[in-house]
Amino acid sequence: MRTLLGVKTGQLLGRVLRSAAAVRCGVRLSCSSSPSMLRHLTSKIKATGPLPVAEYMREVLTNPVTGYYVRNNMLGPDGDFITSPEISQIFGELIGVWVISEWMGAGGPKQLQLVELGPGKGSLASDVLRVFSQLRSVLGEVSVSVHLVEVSSALSQLQAQKLTESRNREADNKDDPVYRRGETAAGLPVSWYRRLEDVPAGFSIFLAHEFFDALPIHKFQRTKKGWREVMVDIDPEKMDQLRFVVVPSPTLASSTLIESDERRDHVEVCAEGGVIIQQLSRRISEDGGAALIADYGHDGTKTDTFRGFKGHRLHDVLASPGSADLTADVDFSYLRRMAGRGVACLGPITQRLFLRNMGIDTRMQVLLRNSSEPSARKQLISSYDMLTNPDKMGERFHFFSLLHHSRLAKPKKAEGLKLEKKSPAPLPVAGFTELSFS
Template identity: 35%
Template sequence: MTPLAQIIAGRIRATGPISLADYMQICLLHPQHGYYSTRDPFGRAGDFTTAPEISQIFGEICGLALAQAWMDQGSPAPFTLAEIGPGRGTLMADMLRVIARVPGMADAAQLVLIEASPHLRQVQRDRLGDVTHLDHAADLPQQPLFLIANEFFDALPVRQYQRGDQGWAERMVGLGPDGLQFGLGPTVDLPRPGKIGDVVEDCPAAPAIIAAIAGRIARHGGAAIVIDYGGWNGYGDTFQALRNHRAEDPLAHPGQADLTAHVDFAPLAAAAIRSGAMSSRMGMQGPWLLALGAAQRAQKLLQAGDRGAPAALRRLTDGQEMGQLFKTLAIWPEGAPPVPGFDPLRLHADDA
């Protein structure tokens, strides 16, 4: 057992099985042994590679989209430029390079990063300089907000429910003869249809985070772009672990593997609309990047000597790579133009 597995086992012996959400929270953010608390998980030397680490194209397109939204809304100043879950700071660095070319935008921006990991906070300071760090989206300033969230929501803890003969029961993490194992708790009242064996996931924290972001955008202006892998009102067990760029049993090495689940974008859109903002339809990363000029940017990088640009573009946009797996969602104020590349979701607040 890993040191964290022993801690989790001790808790289960003392108080009984724990929810999958509690298991994820402990594994990712335990102060001494948590995955994000102890390491830099990104890139070839880590456990996974995110889009900003593949090519500067990704961050530049995100920066251009937020810059256009800023200009479309009258270039408000000052404003908060924020990233939630900023990793190494690579995405924000690429966005800032684009924003610096937009007259007046860099001077008006107040950079804020929302990051829970002390280790990653230091990595971000080393990359970006003296930045403001916050713990929660609810702490964001009450002013125009332009925000990016790339591969953040997939790491939030989820609860899982499985349909049985007697109804839905929550999947729990308990102890068996060989260590940690999954089991089912008592039945619960879950207002979702399903057949025997179906699994559904719920991310309790995600709608509240979106509500905090969308509330500021509705009141003060701004825009948010969310990019992650997932779907819309999905069913199925998507809980997974990555270690050394390979999938493994999520219970095998607590604290030493990245734990994620696919994002359900439907509750995010609904939370944004209930908060008074506009939400886009869910889109796909590949078509969105291409619509905003990713292919042209890759060609210019190739001409400048970046021989990896075509392969990076393919990885970001191809349907067999990240292009269809990763989905996109945008939020903006009512009455403002949509964020570039997004179409409004026609859903009334009373229906959200």
């Protein structure tokens, strides 16, 4: 085990670099408008009054009957948006190296749970597991299991097909917290859950890529009378349309979610994201492990970021609800505050810096050397540019990590020894520290 834990993260990546493969292309996807969602929302507003933006987002995205994520398969070049794992397999491979590096940094526990929140089409998990297979000699006898937190039945079927092919089945009991089970070709168990709290306890590496940006946000506006919540109401002049309103009186949310020293005039708070961060913090503190969050966001500086995407274009968030994705930039300063003192936080740093620290340039050189087809080389260069270009995803997306405090602890002198022998220094945290490829 001492030899295993002495392997550098750069050496891990070096092993992956020797396996070159082509970049995946997206598949055709589509989604349609949802007039029934608009009727549902207007009926609800007529019955109970204006809706908090958080409730509006929750209904539009995850309503069990007409929700955007529940009904649609929206990922891909011909869908409404595309994510980094779909652009290039390199992204997922580097995340896989990061997971193994953190497992090693924790001392190589005998069990490793790979937990992904909102796993999309399963591409990221698939790429990570391929790295696990390539580095099986490093992992040794560790018991690996995969746990996916996914509310969309449609997406869970895509994930199951990619990760397990036909080796999966749905639970007989709809109330079973594990609503689908399967196993990969290598025999690794895969389980699907609708809630993070249903994932079993144990040493876990949590991944959340473009997950927090889709969680419901509350919107607040500073007024002469204090903070007031922004809500969604029916437009009185156009009864078939919605509009934003600033409610005249304080709400529970406006009274509890705004920091006393807040200087901005417009604030978005993702209370649900805060709860999930607290859950991750508690689990990492109690069971060990780490969390890697990749998303577009800011460090407590932006104001109005709520927007919609349809066909890769900006879309009015209140128009044709249910037909477009809704999203808001992640406030990493809020996530850090919600994590509390139970864990150490690193970041946010830009995607460009994280991927370069992880060795994306070296990986690209290997792929290009092993690619003779002009079209494949062009695709590789295009995907690299999309992921790292500051004007594209390079500085738009950020990486943020939660770690067990022991992971960054300074070496201590061995007790009872006259010599000043020290415990081994912790391994650098991959991605947040530049790697050496010696």
